[in-house]
Amino acid sequence: MTDINIKRTQNSRINEVDWNNLGFGKIASDHIFVTDFIGGEWRDYRIEPYGPMPINPGNCTLHYGQTIFEGLKAFRTQAGHFNIFRPEMNGARMNRSAVRMCIPEFPVEHFVEAVKKIVEVDHEWVPRERGTSLYLRPFSFGTDDFLGVRPSQTYKLIIMTSPVAAYYEEGLNPVRIKVATEYIRAAKGGTGSAKTAANYAASMKAAQEAKKEGFAQVLWLDGITREFVDEVGTMNIMFVIGDELITPPLDDGTILAGVTRDSVLTLAREFGMNVREHRLTIGDVTSAFENGTLTEIFGTGTAAVISPVGELVYGDRVMRINDSKIGPVAQKFYDTITGIQYGEIEDTHNWIVQVNADEMAHA
Ligand SMILES: Cc1ncc(COP(=O)(O)O)c(C=O)c1O
Missing domain, CATH: 3.30.470.10 (Aminotransferase class 4, branched-chain amino acid transferase, N-terminal domain)
Incomplete structure (x- = not known):
């Protein structure tokens, strides 16, 4: 150069x-x-x-x-x-x-x-x-x-x-997240997968209103049907349902291709977990919660690395996840990624x- x-x-x-x-x-x-x-x-x-x-x-x-x-x-x-x-x-x-x-x-x-x-x-x-x-x-x-x-x-x-x-003084701190039902962040063909200012400017109103209600951030749904789960404010989102780790795919171009997301998926496959990049609906999430197969939800992003979701609220449905405690899957990814970052685990x-x-x- x-x-x-x-x-x-x-x-x-x-x-x-x-x-x-x-x-x-x-x-x-x-x-x-x-x-x-x-x-x-x-x-x-x-x-x-x-x-x-x-x-x-x-x-x-x-x-x-x-x-x-x-x-x-x-x-x-x-x-x-x-x-x-x-x-x-x-x-x-x-x-x-x-x-x-x-x-x-x-x-x-x-x-x-x-x-x-x-x-x-x-x-x-x-x-x-x-x-x-x-x-x-x-x-x-x-x-x-x-x-x-x-x-x-x-x-x-x-x-x-x-x-x-x-990011969190106590380490991994489970957060409360509200599903955005009034506003949208991105639609297919738009700029959702670009890290550009307009996406963040457009997200502030929903986040501000959610904060007033005591939520850390919002979970965005797709802009067209408002059924499919996209991502959280500045994090990708992952679900542990049954024996699978599920996260929305990148091909719609509506979510950011997170570096932490890619790191978690790479490690998960190496750990022998069943990984599925799959368009899941908010209905899939609520049913998995109701039938007891949804054991963990966590966000992934550079700022917090892993951010467990302790409570997900969708309209009047309040889903308390893993008793609002850090789950073993989230903990394992957090420990492994931060271990590599600080040079304690072989890269x-x-x-x-x-x-x-x-x-x-x-x-
Ligand atoms: C909208 C959005 N999604 C996801 C992420 C997570 O990406 P990364 O893991 O590269 O920080 C970020 C943060 O950069 C973001 O702003």
Whole structure:
């Protein structure tokens, strides 16, 4: 790849970090990776201090939302290395989102190099406690100063990062989820499988109303029949019914192809579980609950890894799952995936891209 020009900050903010109260996404690390798409190519790869960017009122993204993003994490190991979890999957997914939103693709190998470099430059920002990590947020958006609905001709791709706490302080905390019956998130032919701002903007009202009623998030149903289960706010959804692990398939293009989803399905097949990627209806879920075969429900996503659903509410039906406790299947996936991420369990799938602290010291 072309060189990455590095301009380090003279005013590090690392001393402002409250390491015991990181929360999620509250503070940005010192540096960002930036590249500009001008004249038909990505150019001027650089790392520079995090700070405000000038933006024109006519910036096309502010008006038409031509923007995509990603989310992945880097973990500090006991040996002092930095493990980035499956970055090439995020790079590939970002390109699929880019194609859908008419944004130019960025080579996956450059994406991985950029992610490694930003972790290397800001490695001191990777927190130390088990459960914490450095969250990486790549995003790309149109920069034309032009009013008119057409793809931008110029873009920026930026990677910012933020130290984050364990998602749940007590580890795996079962959440209450409400099935969305009034609003929809995606329909076949739409943008559901792209990680683009509009999907999240459109989801906020349902999530806000659900939060007021004490729910963590909503479970979306398909936009046409409102019968098939799609996914949760920022997680894919999995059900343990009888001896099967069931999750909605990706082929309708209405849900995000989660990296955690893929990791869980890969491990489940290796564990010898019966895995089914299957369009299941909310009716299938309620019947399985009523006949006692539904033993676990959990969400999968980068932020929480595994998030057990303790209660699922569909209209006036309240389904309390596994006595609102973490089930053994959810626990096993959580332990295995976090074990691989922190370098405690052997990475037999080549999921980890390591930034090596020793090499950095000698560079
Ligand atoms: C809508 C949606 N579904 C699912 C996921 C889970 O994907 P991943 O496991 O790659 O974080 C996310 C989070 O990125 C999301 O925003």
